Amino acid sequence: MTGGPAFEDLLRTLAPQVLGALARRHRDFAAAEDAVQEALLAAALQWPDEGVPDNPRGWLLTVATRRLIDRLRSEQAQRRREETAAAMQPPGERVARGPHDDHGTDAAADDDDTLTLLFLCCHPALSAPSQLALTLRAVGGLTTGEIASAFLVPEATMAQRISRAKQSIKAAGAEFAMVPQPERGERIAVVLHVLYLIFNEGYTASSGPHLQRGELTREGIRLARELHRLLPEDGEVAGLLSLMLLTDARRAARTASDGSIVALADQDRGRWNEDAIGEGTALISAALARAPLGPYQLQAAIAAVHAEAADARDTDWRQILALYVLLDRLAPNPIVTLNHAVAVAMVHGPQAALRMLDELEGDERIAGHHRLQAVRGHVLEMDGRDAAAREAYREAARRTTSIPEQRYLEGRAARLAAGAAERDG
């Protein structure tokens, strides 16, 4: 899109509102979603030349409605006897003089719409890649091309994923309607997971040629912020937003100028983003004080403890260990146990951590994973067992499919080899 970030932000903010209003009125979510995309593209072409209209939301809704009706009419003409028009306006009713309520701003209705949209796009019937793609398009207002380049796949592949996602929603019988209260908790958990994956896709991308992917980080935070605004009382929503802010705060320090990874302990903490740390810390402190505990809050709390140490040596590892004990109990998974082992090494020493790692070798979910070998290398290095540490780093480097991680791990191994050569020679 052209027109600069402010213009883009406006379109992305309005996208779910317009789609919500349209889907609420016309019920055919898939068709409404296509129509809104067309309206967004039209705006991206026209507004930079003609200026942003006085009521941009109304403009988008009018254009999208017209496109939707054109589409439904042509379908109807093709299949005159079929009941495609069940939900559409009576033919002849002109959009331009349509009802005024949806053209003005009804903040409460917009909020409900955005939440309903998020639930629909993160419907449990969809695969994770479909949930991500559809959320970014329908709620985030990104174009298919932008999403495709963010995920490094051809545009045709991404278009197919999105249309497949919409078919799955239809097949599951899901409609544009608010999820009833008893199912809310479960569905919010899925939404949080999707937003976390969006953020993470961008965060793990290195700088330079993958800048487009980095935009997913911004988008993940923006959507989490929006969700927090809609559900301010939900501790896990606050926890996720806090986790994203505290993680993203390290962005400038986590890669060297050549794009290589800098370990947490070696980062120049002066380059951490203080505003993001302040906001993230305040969010998590408030959430922990009032909401029931959850895994995102615990991960955010761990990130906040790291963030408050001005020097890696000042890190309060005892507190981090206590938080990992809770996390391991609340949401046990091998990656959590692996990070838990790092905290154990820092508090109780490498031997205790190695015992935990040995146990993880028996867990088939992580046994072949490069991260297990990378942590083993780190703990062995702490223990002064350089040759074994080197072998573990090399094994981790063979197993990872990430180029920057491979470089980092080979670098750790090479550093130990150089140290050994110095001592021997």
Add this chain to the structure above:
Amino acid sequence: MKYMLLIYDNANTREMFAADGGEAMAADMDALLEELTQSGELIGGEALADPSNTKVVRTHDGVPAITDGPLAEAKEHFGGYLIVDCDSPERATEIAGRWPNASFAAMEVRPLMDGSGTEM
């Protein structure tokens, strides 16, 4: 996660596709490609010309030496590839298992390296 599925041929492959049953194999291939397109998993793929069209290039002291023919004569040779983006390694091997070559030569499933990474 993106994977390259390496398709191996043997000396009889082209004959097999021309003989009885060849049409059914080709139809299986088309159906699988269509399924992968529909699901949004297919990223791309190409078939390679017969190994007899190969040139081998080696540079000695900056001077390239070009010879005809493949690097090594083997019972099975690399005939083409697919790139898929799928949810799990199990799904990637399942796709490979359905490509006809898996039943008379072999398929290799290899993850692609990725520019992303996390701090450790």
